[in-house]
Amino acid sequence: MNNLEQAVMDAHTAFWQGYAERDLDKRFSVCADDVTFFGTGIHERAVGKFQYREMNEQGLKQSPQPFKITLIWHHLRIFGDIAWVEGDSEWAQGIGGRISKDLIRQTTILKLEKGKWLVKHVHGSEP
Helix, strand or coil, rough: CHHHHHHHHHHHHHHHHHHHHHHHHHHHEEEEEEEEEECCCCCCCCEEEHHHHHHHCCCCCCCCCCEEEEEEEEEEECCCCCCCCEEEEEEEEECEEEEEEEEEEEEEEEEECCEEEEEEEEEECCC
């Protein structure tokens, strides 16, 4: 992996692992102000960092314990100042004293802004 690819994947990792670690400051430190998100359910959508962070804060209230995200596979493409990372990951979460493992399909689009790769759009869903 070259330096450019590594920089994109570092931002991608901070974004997803920040969520798993329940560290929203880490997660949103790599998000653009105009980030957008949509997920599986009709209510799972956000426009802008404020709205998206609010959604994540509600998720933390419902499930405050850290969990593990394991990237099963990914494909990275870089087109100038735009990068696209798609892949599948396994989310292993403790729910009701048991470990629940879910397959999550995710696409993360990042843009290079002022020398920093920032998340601009996210799609995460259960296939």
